[in-house]
Amino acid sequence: MRALVLVLDSVGIGGAPDAASYGDEGANTLGHILEKVPELHLPNLESLGLGELVGRDSVEPRTNSPGRLDGVSRYRGSYGKMQERSAGKDTTTGHWEIAGVILEEPFATFERFPxxxxxxxxxxxxxxxxxxxxxxxxxxxxxxxxxxxxxxxxxxxxxxxxxxxxxxxxxxxxxxxxxxxxxxxxxxxxxxxxxxxxxxxxxxxxxxxxxxxxxxxxxMEPPRTILNAISESGHAVIGVGKISDIFAGQGITDSFPTDGNAEGMQKIRENWERIENGLIFANLVDFDMLYGHRRDVAGYARALAQFDEWLGEFLGRIAPPDLVIITADHGNDPTYRGTDHTREQVPLFVLHQNEARALGVRETYADVAATLSEFFAVPSRWPTGDSFLARSDSDRTEAAPLKASN
The missing domain is CATH 3.30.70.1250 (Phosphopentomutase)
Incomplete structure (x- = not known):
């Protein structure tokens, strides 16, 4: 029983209904990168339904793009969007909500410390x-x-x-x-x-x-998260990248810090091959740290292409019973003013049992925690969020179009 939650740090897709209240109206990290770098091709993300999230005009899959059969779009997994319910748009808030904790009060920010x-x-x-x-x-x-x-x-x-x-x-x-x-x-x-x-x-x-x-x-040490529930149930919880730091080690049974995306992808693959029962929770930080904050559109695009190439190889290592969730924690639009994160919806790609469904717009990142709770059959259902696992064969349908972010 293997699961992977892979956070592409800051790869938002715009569309947050409360973006204006954060000063981020119109921000769209992935959409704007695709506009500015039209030669960027992400065929493996497209095979998971990327075009349904950002608009087909923003994605030009190659003729041999995986997931394209007889000119009809068929996706290798389910796709949707998630919007953050917690107050804030920082790394900790996003990851904690993915793990099932919703913050009503944002963390404090300062121009200078008291x-x-x-x-x-x-x-x-x-x-x-x-x-x-x-x-x-x-x-x-x-x-x-x-x-x-x-x-x-x-x-x-x-x-x-x-x-x-x-x-x-x-x-x-x-x-x-x-x-x-x-x-x-x-x-x-x-x-x-x-x-x-x-x-x-x-x-x-x-x-x-x-x-x-x-x-x-x-x-700061988080409240109890789904990571605690999974590890207490006897499953391994492996952090890759800065995951253990973000959760102050709580609920983590093993940790592999990394020096950027390349090492992170290597550690994901290595741990995926050796783990038989447990969760890998990984963060790929370069998108945010090296390119988002520095407003480096070209660098961000290169990092996305490198990830997509790695993903193409990794997809072949996923068995039908496995659960793989690819998402993000916030946005950081490199075309936007300033150098700060941007309040955006985030993509959601799910691979499990060969299902291909449109998952819609999830009302909270905590749906990931609820899904992990169901997948690992933890003793008590996670109280926050709704699982997006299919509950019957009738749920397992071809993906329907989803309104793309503007």
């Missing part, structure tokens, strides 16, 4: 910060990296997300020391409802600073 929080961290960690303002990760290193190297003071900064980030050069502050500082910060961040404390190590000479792969997220 003095009492900063002083408490400095006192208990024995440091003095520089910075304490909102800035992108690459720009903050250019602005404050030289002063940090000269003084040894760690850099404190934030972004539009609910994050408290601490950056330090690995030759100035040892990585274990940086993690210790972040552990102290996490202890104080809870009372301010800050979703994540992030250690941001970097290296290199002045003028050429670059982040290293030893980033570590210290998340």
């Amino acid at each position: 003095d009492d929080l900063v002083h408490a961290i400095e006192r208990d960690a024995g440091v003095q910060f520089i910075g304490n303002y909102a800035q992108s990760g690459t720009t903050i290193l250019a602005e404050l990296g030289p002063e940090h190297v000269r003084t040894g003071k760690p850099i404190l900064y934030t972004s539009a997300d609910s994050v408290l980030q601490i950056a330090a050069h690995e030759q100035v502050i040892r990585i274990d020391r940086l993690y210790d500082i972040c552990t102290v910060a996490r202890q104080h961040a809870d009372r301010f409802r800050i979703g994540r404390v992030i250690a941001r190590p970097f290296t290199g000479p002045e003028g050429n600073f670059s982040r290293t792969s030893r980033r570590h997220d210290f998340s």
Whole structure:
């Protein structure tokens, strides 16, 4: 009994009914990338029903695209959309809702952190910060990296997300020391409802600073999620990428941190081959971290093409009894103003028992948790969300058209 939940970080598809209230009206990550890069072909996602979600005019499948039979669209899985019920549009909120937790109150965001929080961290960690303002990760290193190297003071900064980030050069502050500082910060961040404390190590000479792969997220501990229920029922729950960090290790039985999409896809494939009973929960972060926030349309398109190529090979490894869910946690439209996440609906592709159905627009990401609850037959039905597994043969029909996002 194998299942995979694969989160394509920030690959939204527009259409969120409350986007305007977040300042994101008109944002459409995948749709706008396809418009800006018309040569981008995603034949394997198209074989799962991508064209029904973004509009056929946005997708030009090759003549040998899988899933195209005799000129009639037949999909290899079920497809739909999900909209977020929780307040917010950050990584933690999205993943927690996928795992069955809906937040009525968003995590807090700051332009600068309150003095009492900063002083408490400095006192208990024995440091003095520089910075304490909102800035992108690459720009903050250019602005404050030289002063940090000269003084040894760690850099404190934030972004539009609910994050408290601490950056330090690995030759100035040892990585274990940086993690210790972040552990102290996490202890104080809870009372301010800050979703994540992030250690941001970097290296290199002045003028050429670059982040290293030893980033570590210290998340607020979540309420009980479907991951707890699955692991308590005796099934493995394997986190790939930053999943264990996002859930503060809760409900995770094994974790494989990764250094980007390529390693993430490798770890998914390796664990899929060895696991016989359990869930793999994976996040592919490059879409968001390297291309969405940096508003790099071409880079985002390349990453999507690389994923689609990998997906084509991976589809052959999925057996009918397996459950594979591919979705996202929020949007990050690289054509949109600013550098922040965007409030969008997210795609939903499901492979299970050769079913091909239109799943419609799901009212919450927590439908994934409810589906996992049914699939793994956990003792108590998950109370949030509705399963999208077919309940009878009559449910197993060809996919019907679904209104595409504008």
